[in-house]
Amino acid sequence: MKSLLTDPVDAEVIPARTLLGLGPRNQDIGNLRQLQLAPLRGRGSLRLVMGMGMALVAAFTMILSVPLPVAAGWLGAALLFGLWSFNQFRNMPFGDPKLSGVAEHRLCTRHALYSAVLWGSPFWLQGLSPTLDHVLSMWTIAVLMMVTLSIVAHSVPLACVLFIAPVTLSAAVALVRAGAPQLAGVALVAGLLLCAFCVRFAQSHIRFRRAEETLHEKTETVSLLLREFEETSADWLWQTDNSRRLVHVSPRLAFALGGTAERLEGVPLLQALSGDAWETGLFPKSLHDMAERMKRRESFSNLIVPVTIGGMPRWWELSASPRLDETGKFLGFRGVGSDVTEKRATAEQIAKMARFDNLTGLPNRLSLNEDLARALNHALDAKSRCALLMIDLDRFKAVNDTLGHPVGDKLLAQVAARLKGLMERGMTCGRLGGDEFAVVLHNVASADAAEELAQRLITTISRPYVVDNHQLFVGASIGFAMGPQDGATVETLTRNADLALYKSKDKGGNVVAGYVASLHAQAEERRVMEQELRGALERGEFELYYQPVVTAADGTLNGFEALIRWQNKKLGNVSPGRFIPLAEDARLISPIGEWVLRTACHEAMKWPSNLKVAINVSADQLTDPSFASVVVSALAQSGLSPQRLEIEVTESVFLRDGGGAAQLLDQLIGLGIRLSLDDFGTGYSSLGYLRKTQFSTIKVDRSFVVGAAKGSIESIAIIRAVVALADSLGMSTTAEGAETELEVDTIRAMGCSNIQGYYYGRPMPASDVLTLFRAPEAADSAAA
Template sequence: MKSLLTDHMDADDVSVRTLLGLGSRRQDIGNLRQLQLAPLHGKGKLRLWAGVAMVLLAAFSMVSHVAWALVTGWLTCALIFCLWSYRSFIVRPLGEARATSPAEFALCNRHAFYAALLWIVPFWLQGPVPGADHALATWAITLLMMLTLAMIAHSLPSVCILYIAPVSLSAALALTLAGTPQLAAVAIAAGLLLSGFCVRFAQNHVRFRRAEETLHEKTETVSLLLREFEETSADWLWQTDNARRLVHVSPRLAFALGGTAEALEGVPLLQALSGDAWETGQFPKNLHTMAERMKRRESFSNLIVPVTIGGKPRWWELSASPRLDETGKFLGFRGVGSDVTEQHATAEQIARMARFDNLTGLPNRLSLHEDLARALTQAIEAKSRCAMLMIDLDRFKAVNDTLGHPTGDKLLAQVAARLKGLMERGMTCGRLGGDEFAVVLHNVPAASEAEDLAKRIIAAISRPYVVDNHQLFVGASIGYAIGPQDGSTVETLTRNADLALYKSKDKGGNVVAAYVASLHAQAEERRVMEQELRGALDRGEFELYYQPVVTAADGTLNGFEALIRWHNKTLGNVSPGRFIPLAEDSRLISPIGEWVLRTACHEAMKWPSNLKVAVNVSAEQLTDPAFASVVVSALAQSGLTPQRLEIEVTESVFLRDGGGAAQLLDQLIGLGIRLSLDDFGTGYSSLGYLRKTQFSTIKVDRSFVVGAAKGSIESIAIIRAVVALADSLGMSTTAEGAETEIEVDTLRSLGCSNIQGYYYGRPMPASDVMMLFRPPEPAASAAA
């Protein structure tokens, strides 16, 4: 509904000229005239009888001192005018929105002026010099007529003034000629005051009606929005009275509660939500919190509460505010709710994915570190002990190399099951990654108990396994540290347990080693490796290998991931898993990472222009403020366009960073460089990282790929969730570790954008990559 006044003219700004109809004809006044004429609607008979009564009263007052012929003539004319005016307006529906026109406003003004001319005559029926009594009596009647008109036509000040002004002036002149100038002044003053009153009253009338219409418009708008919300939204509205009982139950809310609107009317909201718990009073914590806030008449927003509908548990998100009347009296609550059961289940799954290892179901590194922190705190406060056991499987790599990763994954799952079977109260086992596991012990009376458990673990793990009709044997090397004597922080105790693990592996495996202050063998190995690592760049011992990444839909090659290899004359081929952490600890990762970046960009320039290269970047590199300039320099020197470079980072970047790394990544994105989140789902998996940084790719870990190919519902659901999340955020997905045709077909069906794995190619040196782009030799040359 449009407001009575247009946007060009607010009611508070209506001038006297506009009210009187003296403004420009082109001025946009909206529905102002309809507003002014509205009070006259349906009052035609009232105006007629009021006019007739005044005419008769005036004629009766003039009979004694005015000739009968003159009185009769005026009376006849006046009655005819009353009837004519009534007939003129009765056919016009004054004040109706569809019928009102400027002509009606003008007609009212004309009739007012005609009436004024009619009522001027009685003052002069005695002659040019009327008597004082006659002039005074006539003035009294015309004053009554003016007051009546002001009451009936108060919204039309022009009508009132066109009648009042001529009559007042005529009365003043008659009273002056009759020898009563004081009464003449009173007549003038009365006319002016009455005219001013009409103008002021008309302005107030406009303001009042405008506010009334605005309120009505807002009420209709709110009602319309509420109806549209109920009809189109997945949410529903709810309302309670001051006793927290449901009122005005909508069909949508009734359907959500599994009942009818009539049956739910007057039912306590808590009873409708709690189901069987209403009888016992054992409400879930969040539902109890909501009840307490409603009891205190407090607002609440986005409160997730468990509800029971038809005997089935659901999760609802509720928001509400108290309702108050104009006096501040509490009327109840009004709010909105929605069913978030599916979202809650997905959030729980993602939260579990962030804290538990998907392959084994054991707590991951984050969960273990948190548990170790609690154990250390309790040990320090109680002046007792705790322990951290680090477990590394022996001969597991041979299983992966000979039988493949699927068999290795099944073996890891069986190892995890045996570890869980050994756990007792106060023990927590988890998987750190790969073939590394850990156990946290709370309240250890003596170090011998940690060693006894370690021996039992080795005995259990060393028993034979049967996987896919293969009998397998693995062992375990275990190192442990006792807290807080071997370390009062999680990092220190974990590092020392890891040093003990190196000691046990040096002894040939299936050995338990305790942390001691002098772990010379491990320290010496690290010293030698670090010394060799410091000169590896100058000696040219590093080499980059490239693993293909293909488009899932058709297997088209779209890029390579650069992977570093190190061959040392003393140490031989050193795994990146061994020297990269050492390079990070010794602050050598920045020059090594710069070499990798420059070399990869240089090699990529030799490839077709549609292929990109992905380079892994560690958290240590991103803490270097000069890293962005290194990237720009590498691109400039090689000539590679930023769009062909993809930087891969893991979530550890954000865990170890206070915000600087995220800003640096934003700078790289601003240059046009692509950003990939590696190992998503295997570590911390916080969705907050996806919100903070505009990734272009999410890499799905191989463990999910293997699980999905085996029909694991959880793995399939997680990959679908990651793909849907990536699609909604405008990202692509790359599945790692695809080794079989079944895995590739599964990933395609789940909607992954890209695939990387042995199925399409193992990592290869740069020379082998170039062979892929060499055109085939002619048949004659080949024959020769």
């Protein structure tokens, strides 16, 4: 092997006579003609453009010195010749190793001679006594043609010489006739030098190409030998003769084929691989492909073919290249093979895993995208509609957090089974990941039909589940988009369905939302707001306002509720109703809530000691294990008594959490902090919340206050029931949103403990709150 790598490359220079085709007819020139013709492959368009371009330049040059019909006639002849020559060479198999190349070489020389006649004629279009200016201009263009040809077709020097020599000779004679014999000598010398250049250039080219082929063959042989000795025992070398029969069968190949080397010697390769199918001719397609490639003497690499060994199906991976001798004669094929049966089985399993969800068995995102692409293509072709439904489970996180992921996984499997049971022809459901699913609808009639299916999905998913003796309830939010009107590509339709899903979740879940164009603007607004919200704390854009809470009986001030405000340079004043949900989704509510807590406690220390401060806390904050320590830290740093701090929570805290929030609230109660249940009666209104946690206050929503003032029997009954319930549990009640004297009188008449609303004061900044306490002191000092 070492000697093979270090053998000197054949550096023999091809004689000029042989290169020009002037040697003996029986001379062995091997693959010389193919090497000469190979660089011409694919250059037909270049030659056509070059010839026509130079013909146009020559015609425009001679138009001032030659009669117009003569110049036009020559130009027409040149253009027709160029097109004819291009057509002759267009499908010519230049450099094909299976051909000798002699015919193609002769065609090149003939066309070079025809072209020489064409380009030698412009010197004589003025007659036998042309002017010097005309001859010189034509000679300049002819020189450009000869130089260009020498570069483009240097590998075929005979063609170059047959063009250069006649054109040069014609130019020299014309120069003599024009009275410039010395220039004629220069032209002859230039033509001679160009011919010599072409021959020398061709010799270098052929020498280089032969050296390249020799190195390629040796490198290929070394690579095959290295694979034979260095790869695993499943690999082997194989070789055939020019009839595609096995030769030099190695013991390793014989073992793989289940026979002996002697018995397999001379057996057709296809017969050895196909087994019993050899008699019937019913070969697998991949074996047919391999046989065709070998018939065409083409190389192939990493071709996977099924084989039958001892009656058992196997899979082999084969690579091979044709073998040629020094003269270019085909000898057969040499290649390498390996048994990839186990590898293929593993690959098929991996492919299946890559396309289906392991937990639910449903198609995964990749499969759904492919199915959606098919649905879109069909909708575009048939001018019909398709749809994509995006499904997100509501309250699933609570199951994972409280009962663990194994229970959550079993719940997802049951959800998948229900989805699959609703699928009909033209429907595909799959899991995108986590608690997200999707349904692809082919050829759906209308958006109403898609919405109807979505409602059925919600109804089915929302039925109770039983997992490990636990009865579980989850809902579903669904957003859908119609194709192709809502998106003609998979990416666009998926994005728009996702925007619709966001809309459905913003509505509180368990609803269906269809895509509308305005969702893009809302998404962009949301993106900008989130970007600004992330730096709002550092930029100091938040401010706390405080709304008074008074005793219902006599209107005495007993505290304030802290309300956050956001002033942004880009967005202006942003209401809490817009940015608080976004802060919760973006996981920004905890740092913002901590700032509110610390700031409110600090400001409350400047008030009289009998006044409380109420702070709203989100469910995300109460699921943070460090929240209790943050409250303790805020109280310690500000010096505020725990009894003066009231934390307000809503019923959603208990719906989104499986018990952790209730435990944390119990810890806060143990510190002496008061708890208030906000918006009681507007949500789920479960009395179990009041049993779980010792609230000090129940807040009645403004909607009931307004209704009671207008005489609504239902609102009056609800307020009275809440007041009676609170009194029996030792809790106080606070009515929110009282704005008129009638509303205040109504609330007092029904026994509410406290009142909060514009009637007693709008939310005000901290400086205005301090003014309320300093006014009497200023009045006393003025009287003194």
